[in-house]
Amino acid sequence: MLIAGRYELHTAIGRGAMGEVWAAYDQMLGRPVAVKVLRTENTDPTAESRFRLEAQTAGRLHHPHVVGVLDFGEHEGRLFLVMELVDGDSLSGVLSGDGPLPAERVALIAAQAAAGLAVAHEQGIVHRDIKPGNLLLDADGTVKIGDFGIARFMDDPSAALTATGQIVGTSLYIAPERALGKPAGPPSDVYSLGCVLYQLLTGKPPFRADTPIAILHQHLDAAPVPPRELGVALPPAFENYLLSLLAKRPEERPTARQTADWFGSGSWRGSAEPLPAAAPAPPPVPARPPVPRTETGPATTYKLPSAAGGAGHRAAHRQRTAAAVPRERTASGGRRGRPAPTGSRLDLRALLAQRPRVVGIAAATVLFVVAVFVGMALFSPDDSSAETPTETQQSGPADPTP
Incomplete structure (x- = not known):
């Protein structure tokens, strides 16, 4: 023809x-x-x-x-x-021949079908009859939506139920608001697409019953069984999003554009929770600069000078004694004879304030030494020799026996 x-x-x-x-x-x-x-x-x-x-x-x-x-x-x-001309089969034929499809393929179908619906909705067009028979696959598997503008049943569901051969198939994918007699809108197409995706994954529509009226009641009141409870290998993210497409209230469903973007981006696979960010390394502590110390030098032990040392020995002894005083008492008030704590500094003013006391101690020391030598000269034996004091100290007193 x-x-x-x-x-x-x-x-x-x-x-x-x-x-x-x-x-x-x-x-x-x-x-x-x-x-x-x-x-x-x-x-x-x-x-x-x-x-x-x-x-x-x-x-x-x-x-x-x-x-x-x-x-x-x-x-x-x-x-x-x-x-x-779409040189391929419809999704209805694919279900009849292949049965349930893997999640990867269903996600691709969802992204493409939702993208087509989004364009229609942006043009103010509502399909009103999304079902497997109206989603066609061409030779390379691309989804194409057909039968735009063909209302398979009346907006009033009670009247549509009298149309033989139509409501039985379509009622499986009808949105709850349409079952209540409300006009179809873009969310209605999204709900119908969710029913198709559910069937592609499980092999069965989300709601089934013996009569179209019973199916409509399930769309209104019953919750769909999560596909994973039916043994479907499905990422949790995919299942949660699919159930959101089947929300009873139209405003709780994502739009067709959001659905296309979500599936197209691969979000259906889910993603591992990101590891917590590593705590930043503490900044390096700068090395503490060395504290300058007063050059007091270590404490020195001195031998008592001999009587013949003269005033030079006494002056040198006085000078060394005065230099050792800061070592014996620190500016921080430490106990006598103990070194000042590491890093402490001598208080120069305090040291100068103690100068008269230091001089007095040195003078007393000199007088004590002189008195010792005078006593030794007065009370030593007569026949001891001044040239060999060391020998006398080592051998003891001379034997008085001739």
Whole structure:
């Protein structure tokens, strides 16, 4: 079949309540395309307006993760929509064939799908029907969102439940606010994406029941079982973020842009807690400069001068005694005979104040020495020799026996 004189339909690749999708070929531009044709037997009075809405909304989006709209028209009373042909399967087909996917692959799908949704939300467009069948994978695994603007069920859930073949599939991914009859907004798409990611990881949607109404009640009241409790190997960071996408209140969910950035940055892997910063090394203590000390010199032991030493010996002894006084009593008041503590300084003024006392001590010492020598001269034996005093001291007194 040739539509609009250029689109040659080859194989039917999809069929829905409103239309059917064909793999086709654009003879004018020489490229493969997908053509969606509105079904003639469709009795929904809003079908044409919804079909046009899809063309108008998707036609405003140009993004690698959104199925591009190339043309729109009418042929023999039937509306048709020409789109980019995605040469691959949908996530619904992947789940049927491969089952649950590893966290690495699901994170990549999440980043790409959220990026496509973010562009739509920034254009004021809400998809309203995010589910595995509307997330397509091309030949290299890139995610592309299809079916923009097609409302699969009414905004009023009680009326939507009467639509056979539609609410059963869609109710698995419906946001709680939509189950309450509120209009869909960007957070609704984020919630639906969270349901899809949960199913990709576990193989099952977060909520299941025998009837669509029971499923809606679970979306409203039940908490999803954390995937790791179902045996899924998943980093804690990934699981926590996934559960935030499934928050009951729309304002508690991250935006599509935040979700795309978070998964795209690899934050889902989590990261080890940083080690505490090492304490800075204490600055080196500068070496204490040596304390200048008064050159008193070590204490010296002196021999008593002989009587023949004269005044020169006495003067030298007096000078040495005066020099040794600071060693015996320090300026800090230390006990006599003990050296001053290390690093102490002599108080020069205190030393000068003690000068008369030092002179008196030296004079008394000289008088004592003179008195000793006078006594020795007066009381020594007559026949002792002055030239050999040392011998006399060593041998004792002379024997008086001749």
